[in-house]
Amino acid sequence: MRIGWIGTGVMGRSLAGHLLTAGHTLTVYNRSKEKAEVLLQRGAVWGETPASVAENSETVFTMVGLPSDVEEVYLGSVGIFSTAQPGTVAVDMTTSSPALAQRLSLEGTKRGLRLLDAPVTGGDVGAKNATLSIMVGGDSDTFEQMKPLFEKLGKTILLHGPAGAGQHAKMVNQILITGIMLSLCEGLMYARRAGLNLESVLQSVSGGAATSWALQNLMPRILKGDLEPGFYVEHFIKDMGIITAEAERMNLALPGTALVKQLYQAVLACGGAKKGTQALILALEALNGGGELKS
Amino acid sequence: MRIGWIGTGVMGRSLAGHLLTAGHTLTVYNRSKEKAEVLLQRGAVWGETPASVAENSETVFTMVGLPSDVEEVYLGSVGIFSTAQPGTVAVDMTTSSPALAQRLSLEGTKRGLRLLDAPVTGGDVGAKNATLSIMVGGDSDTFEQMKPLFEKLGKTILLHGPAGAGQHAKMVNQILITGIMLSLCEGLMYARRAGLNLESVLQSVSGGAATSWALQNLMPRILKGDLEPGFYVEHFIKDMGIITAEAERMNLALPGTALVKQLYQAVLACGGAKKGTQALILALEALNGGGELKS
Numbered sequence: 001m002r003i004g005w006i007g008t009g010v011m012g013r014s015l016a017g018h019l020l021t022a023g024h025t026l027t028v029y030n031r032s033k034e035k036a037e038v039l040l041q042r043g044a045v046w047g048e049t050p051a052s053v054a055e056n057s058e059t060v061f062t063m064v065g066l067p068s069d070v071e072e073v074y075l076g077s078v079g080i081f082s083t084a085q086p087g088t089v090a091v092d093m094t095t096s097s098p099a100l101a102q103r104l105s106l107e108g109t110k111r112g113l114r115l116l117d118a119p120v121t122g123g124d125v126g127a128k129n130a131t132l133s134i135m136v137g138g139d140s141d142t143f144e145q146m147k148p149l150f151e152k153l154g155k156t157i158l159l160h161g162p163a164g165a166g167q168h169a170k171m172v173n174q175i176l177i178t179g180i181m182l183s184l185c186e187g188l189m190y191a192r193r194a195g196l197n198l199e200s201v202l203q204s205v206s207g208g209a210a211t212s213w214a215l216q217n218l219m220p221r222i223l224k225g226d227l228e229p230g231f232y233v234e235h236f237i238k239d240m241g242i243i244t245a246e247a248e249r250m251n252l253a254l255p256g257t258a259l260v261k262q263l264y265q266a267v268l269a270c271g272g273a274k275k276g277t278q279a280l281i282l283a284l285e286a287l288n289g290g291g292e293l294k295s
Numbered sequence: 296m297r298i299g300w301i302g303t304g305v306m307g308r309s310l311a312g313h314l315l316t317a318g319h320t321l322t323v324y325n326r327s328k329e330k331a332e333v334l335l336q337r338g339a340v341w342g343e344t345p346a347s348v349a350e351n352s353e354t355v356f357t358m359v360g361l362p363s364d365v366e367e368v369y370l371g372s373v374g375i376f377s378t379a380q381p382g383t384v385a386v387d388m389t390t391s392s393p394a395l396a397q398r399l400s401l402e403g404t405k406r407g408l409r410l411l412d413a414p415v416t417g418g419d420v421g422a423k424n425a426t427l428s429i430m431v432g433g434d435s436d437t438f439e440q441m442k443p444l445f446e447k448l449g450k451t452i453l454l455h456g457p458a459g460a461g462q463h464a465k466m467v468n469q470i471l472i473t474g475i476m477l478s479l480c481e482g483l484m485y486a487r488r489a490g491l492n493l494e495s496v497l498q499s500v501s502g503g504a505a506t507s508w509a510l511q512n513l514m515p516r517i518l519k520g521d522l523e524p525g526f527y528v529e530h531f532i533k534d535m536g537i538i539t540a541e542a543e544r545m546n547l548a549l550p551g552t553a554l555v556k557q558l559y560q561a562v563l564a565c566g567g568a569k570k571g572t573q574a575l576i577l578a579l580e581a582l583n584g585g586g587e588l589k590s
Contacts, residue, residue, distance in 0.1 A: 098489070121499070121500065121502075121503035121504060121505065122502070122503050122504075123503075123504060126503070133499050133500070133502055133503055135499045155502075156498065156499060156502060158495050158498060158499050160491055160492065160495055160496065160499070161490065161491060161492070165489070165490075165491060168485075168486070168489040168491055169486075169491060169495075169496050169499050169500070171485060171489075172482045172483075172485055172486045172489075172491070172496050172500060173482075173499070173500040173503065173504075173505045174505070175478055175481050175482040175485055176478050176479065176482045176500060176505035176506075176507075176510065177478070177504060177505050178474075178478050178481075179473075179474035179475055179476070179477040179478025179479070179481070179551070180474055180475055180478060180505070180507060181474070182474040182551040183470055183471050183472070183473050183474025183475060183477075183551055183552070184471065184474070186470050186473075186474070186549045186551050186552055187467045187468075187470040187471045188467075189547060189549070190463075190466060190467055190470055190538070190541075190542065190545075190547065190549065191463070191464075191467045193542075193545040193547050194393070194460070194463040194466075194467075194541070194545065195456065195460075195463075196455055196456060196460060196463055196464060196467070197455065197456070200453050200455055200464075201455065201464050201467050203451065203453060204416070204428050204430045204451060204453050204455070204464050204468070205416065205428070205464070205467060205468045205471060207416075207417070207428055207450075207451060208416035208417050208418075208421070208428055208468065208508070209416060209417075209418060209468075209472060209508050209509065209512075209526070210416065210468045210469070210471035210472050210475070210508070211471075211507065211508045212471075212475060212506065212507035212508065212509075213503070213504050213505070213506045213507070214504065214507075215471065217504075231504070243485070246485075246489070247485065247488075250485075250488040250489065251583075252484060252485065252488050252583055253582050253583055254481045254484070254485065255481075255554060255558070255582070256474070256477040256478055256481050256551070256554065256555075257478070257481055259550060259551065259554055260551075263550070287548050287550070288546075288547055288548055
């Protein structure tokens with residue numbers, strides 16, 4: 001199949017690579033061309049704009065940064081919609097706004113295109129090993145048609161409903177993470193103040209009702225003073241912004257998510273935008289007299 | 296060994312049973328005698344008061360309800376301290392206040408007794424299968440002496456420091472649970488409002504960075520409308536009260552724990568004291584127009 005891939009960051013690069021491996025013809029575009037180099041060396045063709053990628057593809061995947069980037073890539077003057085032929089399938093794998101996914105689907109349908117939103121969870125390791133969970137929104141015929149391609153990219157592949165539903169499911173995932181990160185950092189602050197050995201406490205609490213992926217994977221990093229991403233604070237704040245906007249639209253109060261968003265704003269104030277989500281500890285430290293992590 | 300066991304609720308009954316199986320001589324006391332019946336049938340001897348249990352035992356275990364119950368059992372007019380011989384080891388496995396554990400240890404030491412605080416995590420199933428995590432505070436000689444007995448009761452057995460340190464470690468465990476429960480319920484509220492199929496969402500988010508013991512074990516119960524305990528709301532509120540008091544004493548701000556405590560107060564207001572911790576969903580529902588669980 002002639003496939004287009006727009007957005008060759010860490011995740012996108014791995015995923016597009018799986019499609020090359022599967023024998024598909026790939027046209028790729030990325031804002032900075034050097035991040036597509038490894039794909040070009042493997043035989044992918046460079047497209048100068050999203051429009052030229054769409055012109056040469058039956059199916060276009062997008063995986064970019066912010067909702068505003070998604071908007072530009074689809075609706076911009078050299079965007080996908082400016083050239084895509086009727087019948088083209090466009091799949092947005094960016095974690096983006098459900099409302100935008102609905103709007104793009106409406107606009108695309110008017111042009112005879114078929115759109116899916118299909119954000120993922122599972123991180124760079126999941127992308128590399130094709131073990132991602134892919135959460136899809138859109139019509140079921142298009143979903144079934146794309147399923148063989150999704151199966152090259154991930155393991156758990158579910159249609160969650162009409163346009164936007166994939167994004168909504170991803171937001172549930174992000175909401176779950178908010179509280180886990182908060183209590184992880186509060187637990188750590190308490191343990192330090194109480195003078196406990198942190199490795200021992202981690203061992204005691206890891207097997208029981210308090211355990212989580214984050215406890216097992218991110219707590220050890222914090223204990224080593226490692227705040228590198230993983231998943232960027234600035235991206236997580238973007239997601240919490242989307243959640244907040246959607247919840248407001250749905251008339252839904254989420255006090256925990258609101259609190260955690262505020263505390264991540266404080267992480268930004270501490271210079272933590274490019275740190276990993278475990279940098280929430282910086283906000284808890286700032287709130288409690290500061291800087292124990294470095295001591 | 297002549298062992299005393301005070302408090303034969305669901306957890307205590309299982310644990311005392313393991314000591315009988317191991318061949319120890321057991322004297323037991325419980326506020327309501329019928330809950331000790333199964334142990335008495337297996338050869339345990341009834342003690343009329345904590346004092347008479349202590350009188351007949353080299354080692355006394357306690358596992359009761361509230362810190363006020365612990366106080367009564369140790370310091371009351373027919374309490375352990377009124378009869379225990381110098382050299383006796385007393386182990387409190389109740390989840391109780393670190394400050395009280397320190398005070399009992401001081402008082403006990405004056406009388407020539409040796410005290411450990413040793414709360415557990417792992418629930419009724421862990422108690423039954425002797426797979427609990429036991430978090431111990433006290434001196435290391437007494438800990439080493441008691442270790443063979445602890446190994447009959449649990450799997451992960453760690454000394455966390457002096458008197459009170461076991462309770463502090465348990466409080467870290469409970470803090471971790473606060474945020475997990477909050478975001479679990481907020482994620483569910485969001486998913487409902489967005490019109491998603493909840494089982495599908497659970498499946499999509501279970502394998503990744505948002506997963507937790509609670510997601511895998513309590514979320515399915517909420518989806519079935521099952522709010523039965525597990526772990527009682529009123530006991531969890533007790534624990535959050537202890538955390539709040541200790542944090543205040545340590546001059547430590549824990550905004551997430553404080554928020555979750557408030558929301559569990561709302562669960563009480565909804566009549567949820569005897570429900571399981573997953574009943575936090577009732578507070579989120581009340582906050583958002585009510586009653587979706589029953590609809």
